[in-house]
Amino acid sequence: MERRQFISLSCFAGFISLYPSFLALAAESSGAEKGFVMTVNGKIETNSMGLTLSHEHIITDFKGAEPDTRPEYDNEVTANLLLPYLKAAKKSGVTTIIECTPAHIGRNVELLRLLSKASGINIITNTGYYAAVGHKYLPNHAFTETSEELATRWLKEWENGIDGTDIRPGFIKLGVDSAPLKPIEEKLIKAAAIAHLKSGLKIAIHTGNGAAARQEVEILIKAGVSPEALIWVHAQIDPTGFFHVELAKKGCWISLDGINEDRDSIVQYRNHIYRLKGEGLLHKVLISHDDGFAVTEEGGKAAFNAFKNGNSIPYNTIFGVLKPSLFELGITRDEFKMMTVGNPANAFQIKVCRQG
Ligand SMILES: [Zn+2]
Known part of the structure; x- marks a missing residue:
């Protein structure tokens, strides 16, 4: 004994x-650097993020920025409804989800915190505005305020919390359409640059095409922000990968984030990843599904429908389909780990990235 x-x-x-x-x-x-990220439950070390889905949604509301009414739902009931999907993701090994639903498209940080506590998955939310899809999701004040005023609003969320809670954003999320960028889109990017330099929050931008991503980089550099602070969301839209290589070489993160079960789509993602590996740029690649649920009102009650983006099970295709397919192609386990553990930690690490 x-x-x-x-x-x-x-x-x-x-x-x-x-x-x-x-x-x-x-x-x-x-490949994770030492540092921290901000989750809905507060700061955690980058080393403890683990397997991270770098662009997903839990709940979105596509009614527009300033509708007369919105579908109402109870957070506790809804968290119980969605919990099985997060538990399934956890079973696949997921330990952190970057939740990319911006303010005015249904961002609900209290629901995220309930789900994070119940599932044990770290969830990271955001501040910032989404100008894509014809400005439908911009609040009225976004048209009249200056970059400085908008940055002040976002920094208030960083310093004090979101919607009266103590939950703080872990990055800035914007949305813009294709090039040429419109003046209001340029204004939002300048506001993000100001907020980044004061907070270290990275800037993830839903972007219509590669030429627009190039413009984003130019605006950030002019504002004194390094491309290292920029996450090009939906970079898969670049058909040949020409802009991936150009912008990743400058330091920008390439987020390939619409992975779905469709065979042709998987081949397209494999090709992008393989090309970036050949260019020695796999350390700048992020992968994710862009899965989530849309809330609507049906018969006077809120209804939640999974996005119809080609995934029958949310938050799963990377593990069930893409991963084995990448291994067939010669992507190694360490390289997969880099794209799903090290890269997201470095991309979303709170860190001021100055240019020059
Ligand atoms: Zn998205």
């Missing part, structure tokens, strides 16, 4: 002494 106790204690002591080097090794093999 005493001998047994001794063995278990010495194993424990050995584990304690090995633990820091084990953590360092784990961090090294994923």
